[in-house]
Amino acid sequence: MTALAPGSIGLATSDAARQVARRHRVGRAGLAVFQLSTIVGIVVLGALLYNIANEAAGLVAYEHKTDPAAVLPGGRDLAALSAPELAAVLTANLSPGEVATLEREAPLAERSQAELRRLVDERVLETHAAAAWNLTDSVLDRPAIEATVAERHPDADLRLTSWLSPAFVTAPQSGDAEYAGIRTAILGSLWVIVITMAVAVPVGVAAGIYLEEYADHTRWLNRAIQTNISNLAGVPSIIYGMLGLAVFVRALEPLSSGGAFGAADPTTANGRTILSAGLTMALLILPLIIINAQEAIRAVPSSLREASFGLGATRWQTIRHHVLPGALPGILTGTILAMSRAIGETAPLIVVGMSTYITFDPSSPFDKFTTLPGQIYQWTARPQPEFHHIAAAASVVLLVLLVALNASAIYGRNRAQVRY
Amino acid sequence: MTVALEAGPRARTARNGANPPMGGDNVLEARALHVYYGAFRAIENVTLPIARNRITAFIGPSGCGKSTMLRAFNRMNDLVPTARVEGDIVYRGQSIYAPGVDPVEVRRHIGMVFQKPNPFPKSIYDNVAWGARINGFRGTRRELDDLVEAALVQAALWDEVHDKLDQSGLSLSGGQQQRLCIARAIAVKPDVILMDEPCSALDPIATLRIEDLMQQLKERYTILIVTHNMQQAARASDYTAFFNMGDRRQGYLVEFGPTPELFTNPKDPRTEDYITGRFG
Numbered sequence: 001m002t003a004l005a006p007g008s009i010g011l012a013t014s015d016a017a018r019q020v021a022r023r024h025r026v027g028r029a030g031l032a033v034f035q036l037s038t039i040v041g042i043v044v045l046g047a048l049l050y051n052i053a054n055e056a057a058g059l060v061a062y063e064h065k066t067d068p069a070a071v072l073p074g075g076r077d078l079a080a081l082s083a084p085e086l087a088a089v090l091t092a093n094l095s096p097g098e099v100a101t102l103e104r105e106a107p108l109a110e111r112s113q114a115e116l117r118r119l120v121d122e123r124v125l126e127t128h129a130a131a132a133w134n135l136t137d138s139v140l141d142r143p144a145i146e147a148t149v150a151e152r153h154p155d156a157d158l159r160l161t162s163w164l165s166p167a168f169v170t171a172p173q174s175g176d177a178e179y180a181g182i183r184t185a186i187l188g189s190l191w192v193i194v195i196t197m198a199v200a201v202p203v204g205v206a207a208g209i210y211l212e213e214y215a216d217h218t219r220w221l222n223r224a225i226q227t228n229i230s231n232l233a234g235v236p237s238i239i240y241g242m243l244g245l246a247v248f249v250r251a252l253e254p255l256s257s258g259g260a261f262g263a264a265d266p267t268t269a270n271g272r273t274i275l276s277a278g279l280t281m282a283l284l285i286l287p288l289i290i291i292n293a294q295e296a297i298r299a300v301p302s303s304l305r306e307a308s309f310g311l312g313a314t315r316w317q318t319i320r321h322h323v324l325p326g327a328l329p330g331i332l333t334g335t336i337l338a339m340s341r342a343i344g345e346t347a348p349l350i351v352v353g354m355s356t357y358i359t360f361d362p363s364s365p366f367d368k369f370t371t372l373p374g375q376i377y378q379w380t381a382r383p384q385p386e387f388h389h390i391a392a393a394a395s396v397v398l399l400v401l402l403v404a405l406n407a408s409a410i411y412g413r414n415r416a417q418v419r420y
Numbered sequence: 421m422t423v424a425l426e427a428g429p430r431a432r433t434a435r436n437g438a439n440p441p442m443g444g445d446n447v448l449e450a451r452a453l454h455v456y457y458g459a460f461r462a463i464e465n466v467t468l469p470i471a472r473n474r475i476t477a478f479i480g481p482s483g484c485g486k487s488t489m490l491r492a493f494n495r496m497n498d499l500v501p502t503a504r505v506e507g508d509i510v511y512r513g514q515s516i517y518a519p520g521v522d523p524v525e526v527r528r529h530i531g532m533v534f535q536k537p538n539p540f541p542k543s544i545y546d547n548v549a550w551g552a553r554i555n556g557f558r559g560t561r562r563e564l565d566d567l568v569e570a571a572l573v574q575a576a577l578w579d580e581v582h583d584k585l586d587q588s589g590l591s592l593s594g595g596q597q598q599r600l601c602i603a604r605a606i607a608v609k610p611d612v613i614l615m616d617e618p619c620s621a622l623d624p625i626a627t628l629r630i631e632d633l634m635q636q637l638k639e640r641y642t643i644l645i646v647t648h649n650m651q652q653a654a655r656a657s658d659y660t661a662f663f664n665m666g667d668r669r670q671g672y673l674v675e676f677g678p679t680p681e682l683f684t685n686p687k688d689p690r691t692e693d694y695i696t697g698r699f700g
């Protein structure tokens with residue numbers, strides 16, 4: 001757009017033209033600020049992703065307790081062996097008892113090559129990582145790394161490894177970073193989020209409906225409730241953790257550890273169960289869901305309510321047939337945001353006693369649990385660098401899980417969209 | 421507790437869609453009505469009879485309380501938490517503000533069409549059928565189809581939409597949407613229809629169609645209409661009520677009478693000023 005020169009149209013005094021030019025300058029300055037902010041955001045996001053990817057893969061120097069040449073047929077490389085050959089190696093080198101246990105879990109003959117290779121690595125060769133490098137160094141500095149390995153770990157194989165692998169996602173927890181997986185953490189996260197949403201969404205939406213459609217805003221009690229809910233949304237999550245600890249873990253221990261239902265052995269969990277965690281998280285996101293539901297309900301045009309009442313509909317019929325369908329997309333959007341928040345929260349779960357070392361799959365709300373962010377936190381806190389690599393790999397999984405849940409929720413929201 | 425609002429056989433015949441005999445009796449009557457929003461008195465001491473099977477128009481300057489007055493007739497003001505009513509409105513011999521009267525029941529008999537067309541974001545069919553469904557329509561799909569068709573025919577919309585009943589009500593033009601809203605109101609078989617400036621969002625052709633429609637509808641229904649359009653009140657209504665605003669912005673009734681009389685021979689000088697456009 002070109003600024004008009006002073007006097008270029010008869011009507012414009014030079015004062016007015018100068019004024020217009022100044023307004024355009026202000027507008028351009030604003031635009032520049034918005035573009036810059038967007039670029040900063042993109043750079044930060046890129047840095048985050050780079051940082052995670054950089055840690056999640058790279059060169060690893062593997063050392064073996066047992067020399068591969070001694071056990072692998074023909075001194076061949078582990079990766080080159082077929083599944084039956086690997087099964088043979090296992091049967092030849094493990095005790096009959098160990099082989100029987102493995103066969104019971106799943107017959108060796110039916111297991112995949114990757115699975116068998118991992119077993120041979122873990123049980124026969126007793127491979128472990130002696131040193132690991134991040135991806136950037138691995139690509140740019142490979143000769144130097146090779147020299148270091150040759151000098152310090154002369155027996156090690158140097159392999160480019162992705163710490164994130166199908167085995168990492170499906171394996172249970174382990175004390176060795178090379179064999180540790182996040183299955184229990186993923187299942188724990190899913191259990192907690194399901195309980196959280198199952199409690200928080202119905203309660204939050206119902207409270208939102210009450211506050212918007214029924215409560216009389218001229219009464220001080222309702223105004224006080226409203227103010228409190230808005231303030232609760234800003235309370236730090238650790239405080240909710242303390243509340244959850246006091247209420248669900250301690251006071252309601254017989255319920256939260258399932259003893260009252262005769263469900264689990266109450267002595268081990270002591271109330272520090274999936275149920276306690278889910279309820280604590282539900283409290284945490286409840287104010288968000290209520291406030292969001294209220295906003296979504298308020299956005300439904302009042303002309304629709306009037307039309308409905310004008311036909312002799314009751315308040316509930318109006319809510320059920322017009323307000324809720326109209327508010328649904330907005331409610332879903334808020335639910336997505338609240339769910340993302342709940343999946344990523346760590347602090348309150350640490351307070352309510354999330355275990356970090358769980359090797360069995362959680363199978364009921366009364367089980368002890370760990371979650372992905374809890375696992376990541378615990379691994380990053382360890383001194384051994386391999387654990388930092390698997391923490392990065394777990395971060396990738398957490399992000400993928402978040403994106404997947406969000407995508408499905410957005411799909412649902414778009415299908416529910418109403419046009420007025 | 422709900423007090424049944426069926427004040428006799430006439431109410432029943434009206435709802436069954438039969439043509440009630442034309443007569444000069446009143447369906448509704450406001451008696452010394454005051455309406456407040458909080459401490460603000462929006463309507464002051466209005467007494468006004470509404471003749472059956474006639475069109476009564478409310479005219480007056482903006483903000484004088486015409487909408488408030490209209491909405492008092494089917495208790496729509498109950499939806500405003502601060503609104504309060506003194507005095508009474510009598511519908512077929514029964515007070516609609518008496519304790520125990522359910523406003524839902526009142527609105528079922530006294531339907532409403534709004535200034536801005538507000539179809540539901542549903543299909544044309546469902547827009548018309550919804551009111552019947554929620555009012556406990558117990559009939560076959562076929563009977564519901566007939567009901568929808570009858571309402572659309574009465575609203576002079578059937579010919580335009582009969583082949584696209586499953587399309588969204590929002591896909592229609594403004595004038596068609598307003599006729600859809602009228603069909604929707606008719607489908608619950610009301611006795612009285614309140615219309616708050618139903619043509620103000622429409623072009624002159626669509627406006628004339630709605631006016632024609634009102635002439636047909638008054639055979640079966642009693643119609644109250646708020647309008648800013650003096651010609652509309654003069655051409656389309658049988659009775660006219662002129663409201664004005666007092667020094668505390670309270671609305672009051674200045675003059676009420678048969679439309680030709682009020683427009684040709686107003687008794688009050690303020691009415692004359694208003695209808696001749698000399699109003700300050």
Ligand SMILES: Nc1ncnc2c1ncn2[C@@H]1O[C@H](COP(=O)(O)OP(=O)(O)OP(=O)(O)O)[C@@H](O)[C@H]1O
Pocket residue numbers: 457462481482483484485486487488489500502669
């Ligand atoms: N919900 C409300 N709360 C408080 N005051 C209101 C409310 N609705 C209307 N009023 C006030 O009541 C008075 C009458 O309003 P009303 O809408 O009935 O006027 P009207 O005659 O219909 O005006 P218009 O011709 O502009 O539609 C106005 O002073 C208005 O400010």
Ligand SMILES: [Mg+2]
Pocket residue numbers: 486487488616646
């Ligand atoms: Mg009005």
